[in-house]
Amino acid sequence: MFEDLKEKAVTWRAGNGYTEKGGVIVFFQGEVQGWCNALRDPQHWQPGCLAVDQFGLVYQAVGGNAQDGANSWQIMLSL
Known part of the structure; x- marks a missing residue:
């Protein structure tokens, strides 16, 4: 998926x-x-941003809004 x-x-x-x-x-x-x-600092990123670490794990910025940024990062599981 990713x-x-x-x-x-x-x-x-x-x-x-x-x-x-x-x-x-x-x-x-x-x-x-x-x-x-x-x-870190999900509030610096718009909800919907995706982050990929060096191991290939994918995280999504969730919650919040475009003006104030996201509330947290959530790991995305791809099967």
Whole structure:
């Protein structure tokens, strides 16, 4: 389900020198928005943003609103 997103994250990491830095790559509407060294501060991200860590785990910013940001990060399970 998230394979395209995971591929984009790996490609972005490789192209930008983040392959060994951990952290997460944050996406909004399928486009990379940036890298963070840790998954935190959901209020800085709009609900619906997705974050992919170096292990391929995917998290979604949930709750809140576009103006005030999300309330939390929730792990997404793909079967």
